[in-house]
Amino acid sequence: MYYLGLDIGSSSIKVALVEIANGKLVGVVQEPESEMDMIALKNGWAEQNPKDWWRYVCKGIQNIKEKYNIHQDQIKGIGIAYQMHGLVLLDKEGNPVRNAIIWCDSRAVEIGREAYAAIGEEKCKLHLLNSPANFTASKLKWVKENEAEIYSKAYKLMLPGDYIAYCFSNVMNTTISGLSEGILWDFKEDSVASLVLEHYGLPESFIPNIVDTFSLQSKVDAQGAKESGLAQGTPIFYRAGDQPNNALSLNVFNPGEVAATGGTSAVAYAVTDSLSGKESTRVNNFAHVNYSKETPRIGKLLNINGAGIQYRWLLKNLGVGSYEEMNALANEIPVGSDGVCLIPFGNGAERMLNNMDVGSRLLNVNLNNHHKGHVCRAALEGIAFSFAYGMEILKSDGISIQTMRAGNDNLFRSEIFSNTLASLIDQEIEIYNTTGAIGAARAAGIYEGGFEKFSTYITNNDHVHTFKPSGDKSSYRMAFEKWKKELELIINSKK
Numbered sequence: 001m002y003y004l005g006l007d008i009g010s011s012s013i014k015v016a017l018v019e020i021a022n023g024k025l026v027g028v029v030q031e032p033e034s035e036m037d038m039i040a041l042k043n044g045w046a047e048q049n050p051k052d053w054w055r056y057v058c059k060g061i062q063n064i065k066e067k068y069n070i071h072q073d074q075i076k077g078i079g080i081a082y083q084m085h086g087l088v089l090l091d092k093e094g095n096p097v098r099n100a101i102i103w104c105d106s107r108a109v110e111i112g113r114e115a116y117a118a119i120g121e122e123k124c125k126l127h128l129l130n131s132p133a134n135f136t137a138s139k140l141k142w143v144k145e146n147e148a149e150i151y152s153k154a155y156k157l158m159l160p161g162d163y164i165a166y167c168f169s170n171v172m173n174t175t176i177s178g179l180s181e182g183i184l185w186d187f188k189e190d191s192v193a194s195l196v197l198e199h200y201g202l203p204e205s206f207i208p209n210i211v212d213t214f215s216l217q218s219k220v221d222a223q224g225a226k227e228s229g230l231a232q233g234t235p236i237f238y239r240a241g242d243q244p245n246n247a248l249s250l251n252v253f254n255p256g257e258v259a260a261t262g263g264t265s266a267v268a269y270a271v272t273d274s275l276s277g278k279e280s281t282r283v284n285n286f287a288h289v290n291y292s293k294e295t296p297r298i299g300k301l302l303n304i305n306g307a308g309i310q311y312r313w314l315l316k317n318l319g320v321g322s323y324e325e326m327n328a329l330a331n332e333i334p335v336g337s338d339g340v341c342l343i344p345f346g347n348g349a350e351r352m353l354n355n356m357d358v359g360s361r362l363l364n365v366n367l368n369n370h371h372k373g374h375v376c377r378a379a380l381e382g383i384a385f386s387f388a389y390g391m392e393i394l395k396s397d398g399i400s401i402q403t404m405r406a407g408n409d410n411l412f413r414s415e416i417f418s419n420t421l422a423s424l425i426d427q428e429i430e431i432y433n434t435t436g437a438i439g440a441a442r443a444a445g446i447y448e449g450g451f452e453k454f455s456t457y458i459t460n461n462d463h464v465h466t467f468k469p470s471g472d473k474s475s476y477r478m479a480f481e482k483w484k485k486e487l488e489l490i491i492n493s494k495k
Contacts, residue, residue, distance in 0.1 A: 002026060004061070004075050004230070005441025007242065008053050008082035008160050010046075010102055011035045015060035016437035017068060020076060023442050023457025028435065029064045031056040039099060044106040047099035050088050053160065054167045058228045065229060072231040077447075078168070078220075079238035079440035081245035082161030084181045087139040089154040094166060097153045101139045102160075108138035111145075119199055125277030127188045129180075129285035129298065132196060136182030141200040157182075157206045161239045168228060168236060169218035172208040179207070180287040181241050187275055190293045213289045214238055214446045238443040240289045242436055243269050244299055246407070248289050249439025250432055251458045253297065253451065256402030260429070262411030265347065266307035266383065268390055270300045270399045279397040282352045289443075290451075300399060302352055302390045306345035307383050308411055310360060313346070314379055318372050323410060329373035330380055330416050336479035339364045340374040341486050342382035352390050358490050377416060384420035385483045391425050401427050408433040408464050418467040423476040426469050432462040 001021070007014040012035060017026040036056070039047040064070065085103040090096060101107070112133040116124055124131055132138050136159065144151045158166065159178045166172055179185040179192065184207065186193040192207050211217045217236045225232040240248065247259035247269045258270045271288055273296050288297040311323070320326050345353070346360025362375065391401070404427050406412045412431055422429045442457050470476065 001076050002070065002074055003077045003079060003441045003444040005079045005437045005439065005444065006057060006081065006164065007435065007437035007440060008057070008080065008164055009242070010038065010048065010083045010104070013053060013056040013060050014435065014437035015057070015064050016435070016441045017064055017070065017075075018438060018441040018457075020445060022460070023445075023454075024461055025438055026068050027064060028437055029060050029067065031060040031063065038102075046102050046105040048102055050096050050100045050160065050163050053164060054227075057164060057167075062229050072229060075230055075234060077235050077237045077444035078230070079442070079444035080161045080164055080236065081240055081242050081436045081440040082159065082164065084159070084241035084243060085135050086160045087136050087143070088158040088160060088163040089140070089143065089150075090156050090158060090163070090166070090172070091153050092155045094170065094172070098143070098147070098150050100160065105139065106134055108142045109134045111141050112138040115196070115199055119195060123195070125280050127186045127195060128183055128193060129187055129275060129277040130183050130280050132183045137184050137193075137196050137200060137202070140202060140206070144201065154206065156208050158208065159241070161241070162208065165218060165236050165239060168220045168224040168230070170221050170223065171218035173211045173217060174208045175211060175213050175239055177213055177240055177244055177287045177289055177291060179210070185287060187287075187296075213240060214443070216447065237445070237447045238440060240440075240443070241286070243267060243301055244286065244289045245436050245439055245443070247271065247299060248443055249434045249436055249458075250405040250407065251455045252403075252405060253288070253290050255297075256400055258399075258401050258404045260387075260404060260406040260412070262308055262406065262409050262417070264307065264309045264312070266304040266387060266411065268302045268387065268394060270394050270401070272298050272300060272399055274298065274398045276398050279393055281354060282393055283397060300394055300397060302394055304352065304386050304390055305347040305350055306360060306386065309347045310342070310344040310383060311379055311411070314376065318375065320372070326376045327414055327416065330377035333373050333377040335420075335475040336482070337374050337378040337381060338370065339482075340370055340378040341483055342375070342378040343487055343490065344379065344382045344386055352393055353491065356491060356494060358487070358494065361486075361490065363486055380414055380416045381420055381479060382483065383411060384417050384424065385480050387421050388424040388480060389484065389487070401425060403430070404428070405430045405432060407431075407435070415467070419470060420476055422467045423470040423473045424480055426473070428469070429467045431464040431466065432458060433464050434458065434462045
């Protein structure tokens with residue numbers, strides 16, 4: 001018997017199967033094999049057709065059943081992870097009234113900025129733990145202001161995972177964690193954020209019914225069964241945005257635990273029981289998957305846009321054949337890269353730098369002594385330094401690190417990157433070979449089996465390696481301080 005997990009990304013849909021008895025992975029498939037289309041009618045816009053997500057979900061389920069010879073009756077539960085902050089608007093018949101405005105669309109930035117000032121910084125921090133910013137509520141306000149005819153047809157707002165659950169079941173509902181990522185949850189009042197809805201002139205009737213993150217949220221109905229190939233009555237037991245779900249996938253639930261990812265961008269997601277919005281302009285605060293008012297669990301999400309994209313750019317432009325070759329070149333260079341310094345923020349504005357766009361900078365290169373090995377090492381160190389810089393911001397907001405876990409992605413496979421970060425934050429980094437779709441599949445079992453059983457799935461199946469801090473951290477700290485001085489010079493020049 002199996003649980004099925006979905007990860008609804010903006011690039012692809014991943015479908016995973018795990019065994020219920022022990023959490024072991026059966027397999028993962030991806031649809032489409034190439035990236036999904038993204039619609040950008042103007043600079044800074046990003047939309048997708050939500051019906052495409054559902055079409056690829058159905059195709060992926062069919063593929064994984066055929067690949068592993070699984071009958072629909074063997075799948076006993078569904079877990080859903082999804083791209084955060086998107087806006088899906090449905091009419092009364094359940095049809096999307098427009099394309100989804102997805103997470104990387106920036107059209108509502110100014111709307112969110114004005115709302116933060118009008119509602120009041122302290123009130124936003126106290127009630128929302130965030131600025132309304134460019135999140136789901138602000139995107140809906142943009143639709144109201146700019147697409148009145150479309151807005152008039154809207155009946156419910158949904159996040160991407162809510163929509164997929166609806167396609168399975170014909171039931172419209174959402175979660176507190178999901179509402180918090182749209183800046184639609186009031187933590188102080190423990191209710192839907194009426195102060196945001198009232199400011200934007202949005203009716204509370206747009207909000208679907210709220211269900212628990214781990215619960216019998218709905219069941220596959222006859223139409224959902226026909227389209228997806230799952231059995232009618234198959235329960236949906238779990239739903240969460242991709243970053244809370246990534247933390248869940250790494251068994252990160254409690255204060256002091258931090259989940260990290262290091263892909264194109266990098267994320268540190270730290271769990272706390274503090275309802276602090278101190279760094280709300282640089283750090284996002286969301287209800288974690290196990291949040292309740294009685295035992296608050298807040299995920300503080302710090303994002304670094306300029307991370308793996310920097311290393312990928314070097315791969316394409318340095319005349320090297322692989323990441324392994326780059327890592328080998330970097331290993332020949334001592335800690336600190338002989339003074340070469342790389343500022344990796346070349347992927348647009350950085351929220352942790354108060355939305356400043358500092359660009360990517362290569363500094364202190366000696367044309368007689370330095371070569372591409374120094375650049376490769378400086379790149380890995382620069383990304384690790386930016387991570388450590390972000391961890392200092394989290395610590396200033398009350399985070400203490402007791403456990404740090406990361407997925408087995410490109411950056412964390414690099415000993416230079418992981419050893420540098422572990423030494424700077426003076427913390428072991430545990431590496432696990434898991435993904436969001438696998439985590440979502442296993443999470444479907446929490447409703448029936450609890451958190452303790454879930455944690456054994458991860459510890460028994462996924463641990464790869466643990467990086468430990470260096471015994472002598474002085475060289476790492478010295479290099480980090482030099483890097484910070486260079487960054488601060490750039491920041492000050494832009495003020």
